[in-house]
Structure formats: structure tokens, C-alpha cells
Amino acid sequence: MEADASVDMFSKVLENQLLQTTKLVEEHLDSEIQKLDQIDEDELERLKEKRLEALKKAQQQKQEWLSKGHGEYREIPSERDFFQEVKESKKVVCHFYRDSTFRCKILDRHLVILSKKHLETKFLKLNVEKAPFLCERLRIKVIPTLALVKDGKTQDYVVGFTDLGNTDDFSTETLEWRLGCADILNYSGNLMEPPFQSQKKFGTNFTKLEKKTIRGKKYDSDSDDD
Numbered sequence: 641m642e643a644d645a646s647v648d649m650f651s652k653v654l655e656n657q658l659l660q661t662t663k664l665v666e667e668h669l670d671s672e673i674q675k676l677d678q679i680d681e682d683e684l685e686r687l688k689e690k691r692l693e694a695l696k697k698a699q700q701q702k703q704e705w706l707s708k709g710h711g712e713y714r715e716i717p718s719e720r721d722f723f724q725e726v727k728e729s730k731k732v733v734c735h736f737y738r739d740s741t742f743r744c745k746i747l748d749r750h751l752v753i754l755s756k757k758h759l760e761t762k763f764l765k766l767n768v769e770k771a772p773f774l775c776e777r778l779r780i781k782v783i784p785t786l787a788l789v790k791d792g793k794t795q796d797y798v799v800g801f802t803d804l805g806n807t808d809d810f811s812t813e814t815l816e817w818r819l820g821c822a823d824i825l826n827y828s829g830n831l832m833e834p835p836f837q838s839q840k841k842f843g844t845n846f847t848k849l850e851k852k853t854i855r856g857k858k859y860d861s862d863s864d865d866d
Contacts, residue, residue, distance in 0.1 A: 642856070644844070647864060648790045652785065656834060667864060682767075686689075690844075702759055705729075705759045705760065706759070707763075708728050708729055708762065709725070709728075709729075709762060710729065710755075710759050710760070710762050710763075711755065711756060711759050711762065712755055712756070712763070713748070713751045713752045713763045713764075713765065714763070714764055714765070715764070715766070715767075716764050716765070716766050717766045717770065718771065719766070719770070719771035719773055719774035720783040722734065722764070722766060722771065723823055724773060725762065725764055726789045726792055727792055729761075729762040730754055730760075730790065730791060731760060731761040731762065731789070731790055731824050731825065732761065732762045732763075732764065732788075732789040732790075733754075733761060733762070733763050733786055733787075733788055733789075733819065733824060734764045734765065734786065734787045734789065735747055735751060735763075735764065735765040735766070735776065735784060735785075735786055736746070736765075736766055736768050736771070736778075736780045736783065736784065736785045736786075736787065736826075737765055737766070737767060737768065737783065737784050738767065738769065738783045738784075739767070741783045741784060743783075743800070743801065743808065744784045746808055746850050747784050747786070747815075748765070750798055750810075750812045750815045751815075752763070753812050754812065754815065754816055754819070754825070757816075757827040758816075758826065760802055760826055761819075761823060761824060761825045768780060778794055782799050782800050783796065784800065785797055785799050786798040786819075787801070788819065788824045789824075790822075790823070795822060796822040796823070796824070798815075798818055798819075803818050804818060804836070805836035807836075811835055811836075813829070813835045814834065814835045814836050816829075817829060817831065817834055817835050
């Protein structure tokens with residue numbers, strides 16, 4: 641008998657909670673419906689025009705980006721082209737690579753994906769052997785290195801894979817997160833939570849280089865195999 645009474649009491653409590661939740665949902669829906677009823681035709685037309693204008697501007701911006709080479713991962717032939725490319729676009733990622741460094745090919749795969757996803761950013765690659773002056777100016781010493789350029793100025797670097805979990809098997813999202821931390825693309829995730837699992841070990845201390853001229857032109861590879 642006591643067990644039956646406990647079950648009945650629990651059922652009544654559960655039923656009351658369900659009724660309360662249902663009541664809150666209904667009140668919210670009634671409120672939203674009331675707001676819609678209060679919108680007149682003129683206001684609806686203004687909202688529609690505002691929405692269409694926003695879509696028009698977004699489409700125009702997209703076409704402008706595409707006309708400047710956004711939306712694809714491209715190789716530029718010389719350091720002279722680099723200066724022209726970064727002058728044209730607000731946000732640029734440039735991969736300084738070398739054919740014999742296998743980790744550059746790993747980066748290539750991820751950058752192809754991101755270039756198509758983030759039209760707001762231009763993605764380029766440049767062979768370090770064709771850009772000795774630029775590599776000295778930007779102090780590119782380790783291959784691969786990503787130079788992150790915003791408003792024509794180099795703001796940050798991703799040197800090797802240290803910031804990407806220190807592994808060759810990092811995900812595209814991990815690279816996307818790292819670039820988002822530099823505000824070089826629009827990252828929709830949580831910047832405070834790196835996608836890779838070893839967050840505590842590696843933290844969020846990124847490798848940054850001072851803009852000084854280096855001695856010599858020898859590049860270090862961020863891999864064991866060249």
C-alpha cells in the first residue's frame with residue numbers, strides 16, 4: 641500500500657511539472673503570436689525590404705571577394721605578387737612552403753577546404769625558394785609557416801604544427817580554430833576551447849616572431865624528413 645501511495649504521489653508531481661511546462665510554452669507562443677498580430681503591413685514590407693537589401697549586399701560582397709581570388713587556394717609565382725595580393729584583400733593567409741617538406745602537403749589539404757568555406761579570407765601559397773627577400777623580411781625560418789596578414793600587415797604566424805596540437809593528424813577544424821584566434825577568418829566555434837584533446841598540455845600560447853632581418857637563408861623544416 642505504501643509503495644502504491646508513493647507511486648501515485650510521484651505521478652502527480654510529474655503531471656504537475658508537465659502541466660507547468662506546457663503552460664509556460666503556451667504563454668510564450670501566445671506572446672509571439674500577439675507580437676505578430678501587432679505588426680502592420682507597412683512594417684512587414686519594411687522588414688522584407690531590409691532583409692532583401694542585406695542579402696543583396698552579401699551577394700555583392702561575395703562577388704567582390706571572388707573577383708579578387710578568394711574562394712580558392714592559389715599559388716603565387718613571386719614575392720612581388722605577394723605584395724599585390726595582400727594589398728587587395730583585408731584578410732590573407734599565405735603558406736610559405738617547400739616542395740621537399742612533407743608537412744607542407746598536409747597543410748595544403750586543409751587550406752584547400754578552408755579556402756572554399758571562408759570566402760572572407762584569401763588563401764595563398766608561396767615557394768620559399770622564389771621569395772628570399774620576403775622570407776628574410778618576415779623572418780620565415782621554419783617550414784611550413786603560415787603568415788597571417790590583415791589590412792596589409794603581418795599580424796601573426798602559425799609556425800610548424802605546434803599550435804595545432806603538435807601532431808600531423810590535426811583536423812581542419814583545429815587549423816580553422818587557430819586562424820580564428822588570430823581573427824583572420826570568421827570562426828563560429830568557441831575560441832576558448834581548442835578542438836584537439838591535448839588542450840591542457842599545449843594551451844593557447846601561440847608562436848609569434850619578431851619582424852627582424854635574419855642572418856643567412858637557411859630554412860629549418862618542422863619535420864624529421866625533408
